[in-house]
Structure formats: structure tokens, C-alpha cells
Amino acid sequence: MRLSGSKNKTRKPVLPEGIRIYAISDIHGCADLLQQMFTVIDRDLTTIGSRRAIHVFLGDYIDRGPDSNRTIELLIERGLKHESVFLKGNHEAFLLDVLNAPSQLQNWKQYGGLQTLASYGLSPSLNPDPAEQDELIRQLSQAIPVRQLYFLRSLRARFVCGDFFFVHAGVKPGVALARQQEQDMLWIREEFLESNRNFGKYIVHGHTPVQQPDIRPNRINIDTGAYATGNLTLLAIQDDSMLAL
Secondary structure, eight states, X not given: OBOOOOOOOSOXXXXXXXXXXXXXXXXXXXXXXHHHXXXXXXXXXXXXXXXXXXXXXXXXOSSSSSOHHHHXXXXXXXXXXXXXXXXXXXXXXXXXXXXXXXXXXXXXXXTTHHHHHHHTTOOOOSSOOXXXXXXXXXXXXXXXXXXXXXXXHTOBSEEEETTEEEESSOOOTTSOGGGOOHHHHHHOOHHHHTOOSOOSSEEEEOSSOXXXXXXXXXXXXXXXXXXXXXXXXXXXXXXXXXXXX
């Protein structure tokens, strides 16, 4: 599906010549859907000749969906075979906070943390006391493979290529892209989504679920709520063209 939702007559954002980007956001433990997207990418890679292909993942790999553990493993394996950029989402940030502060467990459960715990073979009691929380998070830190912990702690907040700025949630209007704070890039919603300003780069983001890719003159949202809808969007960008595969 070729995306063309904007009637803005300003110059289209452009990638450097010879680069093709595949962007995916908000996988949320839907490992089977991610594997399907890899199949689509592999098929497309056979058609792009000598172009440099970059995979860009926009965060929220875990929580809510059924298999966060396997999702992270798939991403790590993909990154070993293809040039890949892994961005941090607010859910990865929350998990890292929980590992350092077990008292955050109850809040994490509201973000889909129970599904992540289950994917590592753990299940808390309904209302665990502080000692139980400490023990559960200790077990979780041991259950998460070392290479997954390294992956989670190595995630970036942003990625820039040509006229495109890739980020999980968005950016704070009125603040230069180079001065954006991680908290905003992981969590921002209305202030960013309601802004029509030119941010200096074209923003590719997720974080806020939409029924289909939402393309605007200044941004595109590719979070299509995979864990609830079964629809994981893959965005291919080349030159000044954006295409949902």
C-alpha cells in the first residue's frame, strides 16, 4: 500500500540515495507477526539490488502480547544478520526500572507486564507483598538471558537518516531535535500529535495505536496495535517514497 495522505506542497522528505529502510513499531510480544514481517522483508530484499537496507525498530517490543521473550530473541538474531537500529520504547524503559525497583511491579502490571513475566515462566500472586515482589524480580533478572539484558540496556532513543527522524513516541514541539529529552521521546502523546509544526525532520513514530498508518505533513504513525488487532505494520522508505508492505 503506497502511502499518500498529505496534500502539503512542501518538498517531500528524502532518504540518501541507495538506502532502503524497513521500519516496524510496537510489536508488543507478537513474535509470530514479527516473524511474518521478516518473511516479507526477506522477499523484498531480493528486489532492491545493491541498495543498503537498514532495519529500524521503534520500540515497545515487550508487554501486552503473548511472547516478549521470543520477540526479543528474534530481534537479536535479526540484528546479527542485518544492519539494524533498535530504539527504546516506554515499555522497555519501564522493565528496566522494575528490575532496579521491584516496588514498581504493580504499576508494570497495568502496562502488560504480566504477559512478559509469563513469557519467562513466572507468575506473581494477585497482591504480592514487598518481599514477594523482590523475589519475583530477582527471579526475572535471572530468567532474562544475559544477551537480552545487554540488548535492552543498549537501546537508543533516536535515529536520524536523511530527512527522517525515527523515535518511539514523538518529540516535544518547540525543542530542537538535538535537544529532545528521552522522557518525551518515549512517552509524549497529545502535545506532539496535535502539533502541525515543521519539526526540522520528518518524524516516524509509534506509541499511540491507530487503525492504519497515519500520515501527516510532518510525521507518520505506524503503530497499528498489533497485540489487539493482529496488524503489525511494516513501513518501507526509499528516496521520497513510503510504502506499507
